[in-house]
Amino acid sequence: MIDTHGQTAAASARPTTSDASADPARRGRPPRTAWTEAQRTTAAGYAFLTPWLLGFFGITLLPMLASLVLSFTNFSGSFRTVEWIGFENYRLMFTVDPAYWQSVRVTFTYVLVSVPIMLVFALTVATLLNKGIAMLGLYRTIFYVPSLLGSSVAIAVLWRFIWGETGLLNNVLDLFGIVGRSWIGHPDTALLTIMVLNVWTFGSPMIIFLAGLRQVPAELYEAAGLDGAGRRQRFWHITLPSISPVVLFNGILAVIGGFQAFTQVYVVSGGTGGPAGSTLFYTLLLYQRAFGELRFGYASAMAWVLLLIIGAATAAVFASGRYWVYYGDER
Amino acid sequence: MTTLAVARRRHRIVPYVAQRTFIHVGLVSAAFVMVYPLLWMTATAFRPSEQALIEDSLWVPEPTLENFVQGWSAVGQSGFGVFFLNSFIVAGLAVIGNVLSCALAAYAFARLPFRGRKFWFGLMIGTIMLPIHVLLIPQYLLFNALGWVDTFLPLIVPKFLATEAFFVFLLVQFFRLIPREITEAGRIDGCGHPRIFLRLILPLSVPALTTAAAFSFIWSWNDFLQPLIYLTSQSNYTVPIALSLFVDSSGTSNYGALFAMSLLSLIPVIGFFLAFQKLLLDGISTTGLK
Numbered sequence: 001m002i003d004t005h006g007q008t009a010a011a012s013a014r015p016t017t018s019d020a021s022a023d024p025a026r027r028g029r030p031p032r033t034a035w036t037e038a039q040r041t042t043a044a045g046y047a048f049l050t051p052w053l054l055g056f057f058g059i060t061l062l063p064m065l066a067s068l069v070l071s072f073t074n075f076s077g078s079f080r081t082v083e084w085i086g087f088e089n090y091r092l093m094f095t096v097d098p099a100y101w102q103s104v105r106v107t108f109t110y111v112l113v114s115v116p117i118m119l120v121f122a123l124t125v126a127t128l129l130n131k132g133i134a135m136l137g138l139y140r141t142i143f144y145v146p147s148l149l150g151s152s153v154a155i156a157v158l159w160r161f162i163w164g165e166t167g168l169l170n171n172v173l174d175l176f177g178i179v180g181r182s183w184i185g186h187p188d189t190a191l192l193t194i195m196v197l198n199v200w201t202f203g204s205p206m207i208i209f210l211a212g213l214r215q216v217p218a219e220l221y222e223a224a225g226l227d228g229a230g231r232r233q234r235f236w237h238i239t240l241p242s243i244s245p246v247v248l249f250n251g252i253l254a255v256i257g258g259f260q261a262f263t264q265v266y267v268v269s270g271g272t273g274g275p276a277g278s279t280l281f282y283t284l285l286l287y288q289r290a291f292g293e294l295r296f297g298y299a300s301a302m303a304w305v306l307l308l309i310i311g312a313a314t315a316a317v318f319a320s321g322r323y324w325v326y327y328g329d330e331r
Numbered sequence: 332m333t334t335l336a337v338a339r340r341r342h343r344i345v346p347y348v349a350q351r352t353f354i355h356v357g358l359v360s361a362a363f364v365m366v367y368p369l370l371w372m373t374a375t376a377f378r379p380s381e382q383a384l385i386e387d388s389l390w391v392p393e394p395t396l397e398n399f400v401q402g403w404s405a406v407g408q409s410g411f412g413v414f415f416l417n418s419f420i421v422a423g424l425a426v427i428g429n430v431l432s433c434a435l436a437a438y439a440f441a442r443l444p445f446r447g448r449k450f451w452f453g454l455m456i457g458t459i460m461l462p463i464h465v466l467l468i469p470q471y472l473l474f475n476a477l478g479w480v481d482t483f484l485p486l487i488v489p490k491f492l493a494t495e496a497f498f499v500f501l502l503v504q505f506f507r508l509i510p511r512e513i514t515e516a517g518r519i520d521g522c523g524h525p526r527i528f529l530r531l532i533l534p535l536s537v538p539a540l541t542t543a544a545a546f547s548f549i550w551s552w553n554d555f556l557q558p559l560i561y562l563t564s565q566s567n568y569t570v571p572i573a574l575s576l577f578v579d580s581s582g583t584s585n586y587g588a589l590f591a592m593s594l595l596s597l598i599p600v601i602g603f604f605l606a607f608q609k610l611l612l613d614g615i616s617t618t619g620l621k
Contacts (some may be wrong), residue, residue: 142366176584
């Protein structure tokens, strides 16, 4: 949605001006002192773009390519001992390193479980708030604040004490006579606590859903009301199709973010990904391999596979949208 | 006639009220569950440290500031005073860098139909999706070679080069909405692009610039991965790094102090949010910022 929206708008804004008026200049009769309007615009454009261009080449594109090159080496911090080892890092990753597949499992479980739940929460609450409810502003704020704080270390610290052996949750369960355990300390439930933390931040997709719901034309509901459609039918046949592009947008954002989760799991597991590797996120393993063991080549290979996974996941969500996303202006 | 109408009305109103009440009860309980951890954290920060994890209620009979006093000097020799100062320096410069460089790039993309614009715009959008992990290692090697490790430069310089493309996108969306007549009038009066940018576009875009500034601050304030990699000596730590050190070292003692410092670290974020709430929520609605 970002993509297409931005590009079409860029394309439609005066697409021909610069080409047309730049023509005489190319024929070899450039007025030496007085630039044409188009030339001036182009010069100004690149002048304004200079910081971004420096950043794009210097700290985005070149590092990206460098990490691709590094992924085919055994680089470990010293350029003296570095060797080209072809696909060895990738072979190690896929066939030898058991921690690698563990991290893939953990990360996919996290994304596939917590992202849909988070989106369902976000949409449910947004739908309720969209019924012209009193105190909308207050609810919006309360539900949104966790999204703002969710990636902070302070909340991760708090999480450790909510889900610990003598944590808040167990104390509450105790009131009901249930004896809890250390949710964070047990391999079966440690990942669950991190997923709950992700669901806890449903406020930001909720805000986007709310904006989308407000765009649904009221005539559609009126027409459906005349046709005798019930509340449930209206939701499934009007609301959901109308905001399906927003669902797609939120889904992509959440998937991309989910694959990159790091801070919470680092703090909750004390940087280990434990217990028993149950919270060994992809990004955490990458961090350990790179900055703990100085296996920069191997970690670069992991980073490139992550890039491909995120690219493929985004493409898959987009492609699936063909079957369920409905654009109102489609002919 | 009238009684019939009233009766019919009442017939509709009763379920309406019931439904509203039902929704409010649901929303309030959901909100309560969501916010309880935060309130509990606040209560614990003000409670005598012995009761830190034992007490679950929000009621603090005898509030104390002892945890804040102890927490303030609990980590390292410098204490949280220095960590907060570091965080404010880094976040403050990140805000300036992001707003300046992203506004410049956004002006070019939104208002200047220069040759190659579409191409660069596509690349810029592409970088929004890019996971930071593919850049992390070479960037580290680069900044290490420049002697920037254990300084704030790796956290700040990229912000001055518009690398947070999300803000460029946000500002492009906003700059496009400014009527063309306004800048055309400036052109006719003989203003160059720098003047139009400074005198017309920027003053008209204060809401969008504020949104970008507030989000820059919050993201930079919360950032953990990059400070973790680049800041090695304790006197350079930002608040999140100090907190993570605190939680790993505190063992089973002083939870009150840990909670006090955690709470304190959230206050600038919450403060920024409350100050610019409307702008920020609108920003999220239009662009999907977190």
